[in-house]
Amino acid sequence: MKQYKFIQPPSTEQELLARIETLAGKTLSQVALTVNIDVPENQTTHKGWTGQLAEQVLGATASNRSEPDFQHLGIELKTIPMSKPGVPKESTYISTVNLTKTSGINWETSAVRKKLARVLWLPVESDNSISLKHRRFGNAFLWSPSANQEKVIRTDWEEIMELLCTGDLDKISSSLGTYLQIRPKAANSKSLGNSYSNEGIRSSTLPRGFYLRSSFTRTLFEDGGEERQD
Amino acid sequence: MKQYKFIQPPSTEQELLARIETLAGKTLSQVALTVNIDVPENQTTHKGWTGQLAEQVLGATASNRSEPDFQHLGIELKTIPMSKPGVPKESTYISTVNLTKTSGINWETSAVRKKLARVLWLPVESDNSISLKHRRFGNAFLWSPSANQEKVIRTDWEEIMELLCTGDLDKISSSLGTYLQIRPKAANSKSLGNSYSNEGIRSSTLPRGFYLRSSFTRTLFEDGGEERQD
DNA sequence: GAGGATCCATGCGTGGATCCTG
DNA sequence: CAGGATCCACGCATGGATCCTC
Numbered sequence: 001m002k003q004y005k006f007i008q009p010p011s012t013e014q015e016l017l018a019r020i021e022t023l024a025g026k027t028l029s030q031v032a033l034t035v036n037i038d039v040p041e042n043q044t045t046h047k048g049w050t051g052q053l054a055e056q057v058l059g060a061t062a063s064n065r066s067e068p069d070f071q072h073l074g075i076e077l078k079t080i081p082m083s084k085p086g087v088p089k090e091s092t093y094i095s096t097v098n099l100t101k102t103s104g105i106n107w108e109t110s111a112v113r114k115k116l117a118r119v120l121w122l123p124v125e126s127d128n129s130i131s132l133k134h135r136r137f138g139n140a141f142l143w144s145p146s147a148n149q150e151k152v153i154r155t156d157w158e159e160i161m162e163l164l165c166t167g168d169l170d171k172i173s174s175s176l177g178t179y180l181q182i183r184p185k186a187a188n189s190k191s192l193g194n195s196y197s198n199e200g201i202r203s204s205t206l207p208r209g210f211y212l213r214s215s216f217t218r219t220l221f222e223d224g225g226e227e228r229q230d
Numbered sequence: 231m232k233q234y235k236f237i238q239p240p241s242t243e244q245e246l247l248a249r250i251e252t253l254a255g256k257t258l259s260q261v262a263l264t265v266n267i268d269v270p271e272n273q274t275t276h277k278g279w280t281g282q283l284a285e286q287v288l289g290a291t292a293s294n295r296s297e298p299d300f301q302h303l304g305i306e307l308k309t310i311p312m313s314k315p316g317v318p319k320e321s322t323y324i325s326t327v328n329l330t331k332t333s334g335i336n337w338e339t340s341a342v343r344k345k346l347a348r349v350l351w352l353p354v355e356s357d358n359s360i361s362l363k364h365r366r367f368g369n370a371f372l373w374s375p376s377a378n379q380e381k382v383i384r385t386d387w388e389e390i391m392e393l394l395c396t397g398d399l400d401k402i403s404s405s406l407g408t409y410l411q412i413r414p415k416a417a418n419s420k421s422l423g424n425s426y427s428n429e430g431i432r433s434s435t436l437p438r439g440f441y442l443r444s445s446f447t448r449t450l451f452e453d454g455g456e457e458r459q460d
Numbered sequence: 461g462a463g464g465a466t467c468c469a470t471g472c473g474t475g476g477a478t479c480c481t482g
Numbered sequence: 483c484a485g486g487a488t489c490c491a492c493g494c495a496t497g498g499a500t501c502c503t504c
Binding site (some may be wrong): 049181 | 461462463464465466467468469
């Protein structure tokens with residue numbers, strides 16, 4: 001996605017929220033026009049397009065560095081596809097899993113915890129019956145894990161990491177974890193990343209990533225005082 | 231440089247030499263046409279173009295891996311610009327200098343020695359009065375360092391590496407070395423690569439590379455039984 | 461619907477070298 | 483003209499996610 005227009009990062013949280021309010025109800029096509037970007041026909045070959053569009057119009061800074069999207073504000077932006085108002089359609093990618101450095105790490109300093117510390121959820125209509133250009137942004141909201149949510153996610157994370165430490169990659173399925181899961185994150189099933197076998201030998205396997213299950217993110221859009229999509 | 235045509239690597243040294251003989255006397259334009267590549271107006275913004283053209287038409291394999299261009303033959307291809315027949319115009323880049331791993335390395339296992347073990351020198355007319363597309367390939371020849379040449383290069387290399395080990399980057403100038411020298415190898419003078427200060431602390435400096443001085447490569451094109459450019 | 465498979469953009473490193481100025 | 487500065491191509495890794503098939 002070529003950047004045709006450079007937008008300054010918002011200097012305050014208020015400014016970010018003000019910007020994101022202007023997106024609510026607008027179509028992807030309307031928004032893309034403001035930064036002179038073409039809308040692809042569909043996302044089959046442009047899977048990250050919506051997220052990258054949002055980054056641009058909001059003035060996100062990180063590009064592909066492992067920093068929060070709005071570094072100075074400590075806020076991570078996540079667009080989230082909705083099959084219908086209030087119902088997230090897909091799981092949400094959080095971070096890659098490092099299959100080599102499994103020792104000496106803990107929840108407090110983990111990438112997952114950092115990424116989820118303060119998330120700006122931006123819902124986007126994604127029912128297949130609506131063409132990409134006509135899909136609308138919904139009402140975004142800032143979220144930080146409640147004590148209870150963090151407890152469950154942390155437990156999931158620790159359970160997964162424990163298995164990773166023993167090197168039993170085969171035993172780690174996507175079925176593990178209540179809110180958090182591990183899934184492939186690669187160009188294809190033949191991709192190889194660094195890892196260690198269960199005998200501690202350097203090896204190569206399919207790269208994985210941490211994801212939040214959609215069954216969990218759905219709860220964020222249910223009653224509880226948070227805003228909903230449109 | 232988009233690859234419009236895939237050419238198989240030569241399976242034998244003879245086949246490689248046969249291919250390269252067909253280049254002698256041809257213009258860059260004629261050769262580029264055979265693989266459907268456009269010739270840039272000049273090399274100011276396409277400095278590696280000639281070398282990459284040669285790689286393609288000869289079926290070199292390495293692209294940007296640190297392997298010989300013709301891996302199975304153990305042969306490294308170097309195009310070399312000639313200001314006039316028999317006179318190399320520029321120094322020749324050999325390899326990058328690793329500014330972090332300076333201990334435990336020696337000449338026998340060095341990248342410089344490996345790269346220079348067996349070089350196919352392919353001269354190319356490069357007088358400024360001739361436009362790029364009209365420049366001709368000359369007669370290439372295979373070269374391995376003579377005992378004496380290797381001795382000088384090895385001494386240069388060891389002298390430079392010794393200074394690197396002490397971390398005194400400031401003391402290492404391009405003036406060091408009889409045949410081999412060290413020079414910047416970067417996008418620009420602000421580029422930073424990893425290094426260690428003279429106190430052993432991780433640091434950052436301008437990346438460097440090893441080059442063969444043109445005063446040396448000129449001697450390769452003087453009398454001695456090797457072919458010359460046209 | 462869940463798990464496994466896949467796709468684009470962009471930064472950075474490495475390999476290909478030549479440009480340019482005192 | 484030597485030393486310092488610079489430029490493109492392309493692979494690989496990371497960050498953005500959604501697709502697709504039981």
